[in-house]
Amino acid sequence: MESIDRIMAHYGFTSRDAENLRLLRPIMERFRERFPIEFYNQIKYFEDTPAFLKDDETIKRHQEGLKVWFMNLFSGEYNNLYLKDLERIGSTHVKINLSAHYVNAAMHFVKWFCGKVLREEISDEKERLFLWGSVEKILDINLDALTSSYIEEERKHYFISQNVESHLIDFARRFSYGLNLFLVLGLVLMGVTVLGLFVYEVTHIFAGDIEKGLLGTLGSLLMLWVVIELVDTEIKHLKGGKFAIKVFIGVALVAVIRKLLVIMLQAEAIEAQFSLIAAIAVLGAVYWLISRIE
Numbered sequence: 001m002e003s004i005d006r007i008m009a010h011y012g013f014t015s016r017d018a019e020n021l022r023l024l025r026p027i028m029e030r031f032r033e034r035f036p037i038e039f040y041n042q043i044k045y046f047e048d049t050p051a052f053l054k055d056d057e058t059i060k061r062h063q064e065g066l067k068v069w070f071m072n073l074f075s076g077e078y079n080n081l082y083l084k085d086l087e088r089i090g091s092t093h094v095k096i097n098l099s100a101h102y103v104n105a106a107m108h109f110v111k112w113f114c115g116k117v118l119r120e121e122i123s124d125e126k127e128r129l130f131l132w133g134s135v136e137k138i139l140d141i142n143l144d145a146l147t148s149s150y151i152e153e154e155r156k157h158y159f160i161s162q163n164v165e166s167h168l169i170d171f172a173r174r175f176s177y178g179l180n181l182f183l184v185l186g187l188v189l190m191g192v193t194v195l196g197l198f199v200y201e202v203t204h205i206f207a208g209d210i211e212k213g214l215l216g217t218l219g220s221l222l223m224l225w226v227v228i229e230l231v232d233t234e235i236k237h238l239k240g241g242k243f244a245i246k247v248f249i250g251v252a253l254v255a256v257i258r259k260l261l262v263i264m265l266q267a268e269a270i271e272a273q274f275s276l277i278a279a280i281a282v283l284g285a286v287y288w289l290i291s292r293i294e
């Protein structure tokens with residue numbers, strides 16, 4: 001368990017802040033009942049709230065817990081017991097599988113609520129800003145403690161040891177990045193080869209075999225288009241983008257179209273042409289469906 005002194009030091013929380021919060025207690029006491037009601041009015045719009053706060057009894061229990069938590073913010077005494085209590089609240093949320101996102105969003109509301117109270121109750125701006133600094137610190141410390149339970153929970157899921165596994169994962173990540181770079185290099189080489197193929201096909205046109213030359217050139221241009229798409233997708237993937245499955249279907253589609261162009265030169269291969277056309281129709285439909293989903 002972390003020590004409260006260490007955490008407080010990281011947030012620059014001093015005895016002056018503790019004193020400021022204690023001074024605010026009488027003011028906050030007047031909002032003790034209103035706080036959980038407004039809190040609930042805010043969080044009831046989260047999609048999953050009804051699944052967690054499912055009946056009046058649970059809502060009431062939560063509101064009672066919130067009142068105590070709210071007033072403890074302004075107790076002026078922050079020791080290891082205080083931290084332990086926050087960790088208990090955090091682990092209750094983890095146990096019920098409440099997303100950390102909701103806790104963050106709810107804490108944002110608490111910040112807004114406290115700011116509103118201070119604006120309503122303290123007219124002197126300098127004093128208000130001074131007190132607000134301490135409120136902000138204690139709320140950030142609370143969020144830190146409440147969400148660290150989620151990290152603690154994740155840490156429990158180690159098979160051998162945290163150290164060995166994090167090194168292994170780090171190595172795997174670097175290795176996969178290296179492989180991806182290698183893939184980009186391979187694709188660039190492929191692009192150069194397809195350019196060579198294009199030039200070779202053009203020579204057929206000049207050699208007098210115009211039909212073969214034109215269809216071959218068209219096929220190599222299609223392949224070039226696919227290589228460009230693949231390089232683009234890979235670069236986006238390396239920059240953290242989603243992997244586009246559509247491109248793979250595109251590769252298959254172009255390969256079949258190219259084959260069809262070649263086969264069309266042979267008048268006798270009618271059956272093969274029909275099966276290639278059917279394959280293009282199926283791949284085209286899949287390509288269209290995936291494009292719509294992506």
Ligand code: HEM
Nearest residue numbers: 043049052053058061065066069088089092102103106107
């Ligand atoms: C600043 C954010 C929050 C604070 C300070 C807070 C505070 C608390 C406290 C003090 C408890 C009682 C813990 C115990 O005694 O073990 C609790 C439990 C619980 N909290 Fe929260 N909560 C927060 C956010 C939320 C949100 C956003 C939800 C739901 C969307 C939620 C749902 C619950 C539920 C379902 C329980 C268990 C209630 C029970 O069955 O007794 N909490 N919370």
